Amino acid sequence: MAYLLPRIHSSGLVAHIGDTFMRVLHTSDWHLGRLLYGQKRHHEFAAWLQWLQQTLVAEQIELLLIAGDIFDTNTPGNLAQQQYYQFLARLVDTSCRHVVVVGGNHDSPSFLDAPAGLLKAINVHVVGEARDNPADEVVSLYHQGQLEALVCAVPYLRERDLRQVEAYEQAADKDAKILQAIAAHYQATATHAEQLRGEHDIPIIGMGHLFATGGAVQEGDGVRDLYVGSLGQVPASVFPAAFDYTALGHLHVAQQVAQNPTIRYCGAPVAMGFGEVGQQKQVLRIDFAGREPSITPIEVPEFQAKARIRGDMPSILAELDTLVQAQRSVWIEIDYIGEAAVSDLRQRIADHLESKSGAESLVRVLRVRNRQLRRQSMQREIGEDTLAQLSLEDVFKRRLALSELSPEQQHRMCELHQEVVQRLHEEDTRADS
Known part of the structure; x- marks a missing residue:
């Protein structure tokens, strides 16, 4: 509204006649x-x-x-x-x-x-x-x-x-x-x-x-x-x-x-x-x-604490212990950059938190990135193959191999992938008609 007389607003700005x-x-x-x-x-x-x-x-x-x-x-x-x-x-x-x-x-x-x-x-x-x-x-x-x-x-x-x-x-x-x-x-x-x-x-x-x-x-x-x-x-x-x-x-x-x-x-x-x-x-x-x-x-303010942990296995576990001791809810992303390949990284982290009484309810790991495992898998499985030489199914399976899913989960993912590809082909067919 327009003030009729000069006055000071709560912001500290001085109003003049007619100012809004x-x-x-x-x-x-x-x-x-x-x-x-x-x-x-x-x-x-x-x-x-x-x-x-x-x-x-x-x-x-x-x-x-x-x-x-x-x-x-x-x-x-x-x-x-x-x-x-x-x-x-x-x-x-x-x-x-x-x-x-x-x-x-x-x-x-x-x-x-x-x-x-x-x-x-x-x-x-x-x-x-x-x-x-x-x-x-x-x-x-x-x-x-x-x-x-x-x-x-x-x-x-x-x-x-x-x-x-x-x-x-x-x-x-x-x-x-x-x-x-x-x-x-x-x-x-x-x-x-x-x-x-x-x-x-x-x-x-x-x-x-x-x-x-x-x-x-x-x-x-x-x-x-x-x-x-x-x-x-x-x-x-x-x-x-x-x-x-x-x-x-x-x-x-x-x-x-x-x-x-x-x-x-x-x-x-x-x-x-x-x-x-x-x-x-x-x-x-x-x-x-x-x-x-x-x-x-x-x-x-931060309404849900989040943290990123990056390091080898000992440093990751040490930082997790520090977060557990803080006794507050925190969501975590872990980036493993150690030299040794750890194929069961997620499970080892889960077991470590489970060993800490009540920790799993407060400290929750939402994402684990295992760079060393990915590098080794890529070198071992893809080698000199080019993308043009791989089928769509080959690319999907090789990417799936880099995950930490169980064999049963990987099999189910392959089934779902095939269903999605089939639906895409069906949609394309309808569009062409």
Whole structure:
């Protein structure tokens, strides 16, 4: 709302006559329902949502942004859906009077958009799929009858959202046309927002879910390469100058884009893979005095401890003992790099933990990487064979031999592999007809 007299906001910014203050929280990439090597993580996501709600209250947040990938799959489970909707319902009792959600590449656009009309009744604005008219993606936010912010809520853009494919296009021409279409889409939202803003001294906030050129990723973070048609990454120049702040999603590492402090990824709030272990997660608080943003990172605590252990057998067991002695729940990835080949590595680790009273319930090994065994198996079995000389079945069996599955499990995997290949052949046959 616009203050009539000069005053100091809780952020410390000094208001002038006519200034509009707004406090915003930028989040993205929740990935509700995501597993970690088969391990369910509902308690971890529940703890994140509880912390987020408490933070909204403590920081007096008025607008929450969720920049895509709310769910990890386009068919989220019942509990993931329940966590999402219950969280949104609880916001009614907080200072957060607006929520804007855009769809990401992991989300189902139609699933997100289905309850949009209902959610709008509690000031939750959802744009799961790109609109035919980009102006319809502009969300006008009001408080006590006054316009206080405009959000260009652009979801993850697919090629079909942008253009019709033309026959006999060259790859370079296609990429150029896609990039032009993305820039035009964002510009159309910005132009409409500027028309709505008029003489109001209020911010225009851009949102997007894409891979910006130069963005950093981490091993095992689950970030998929994003392609709009054949275009992989998008330059910062697609974002209009009219955006006073641009809230992006998709990359799990918090970062600025093109060294511009007002175009940012906040990163994922929870470590999605062991590659993110040790990375401080954060959300971003943006305080607007009129159109001027002041950006403050807020550190997100770790809700489920994770660790990576790398070494030979004695060092691995020693580190496991240290974690057991800590008496806290921790999920572990082990990377064995010893010289000696240990074919029963996973079993030896399991036996060691079982010998420690109660350790297996707290210290849980989710992944074991046995590099030495893989190297020896590859040298022994593949030799000088080239991929072109191997059948699909040969490649699968040789890769299966590098696993630590029992003979019975390997046999079952071969059966399942044959079923999958057969189904693929059947589908191809139907497509040709």
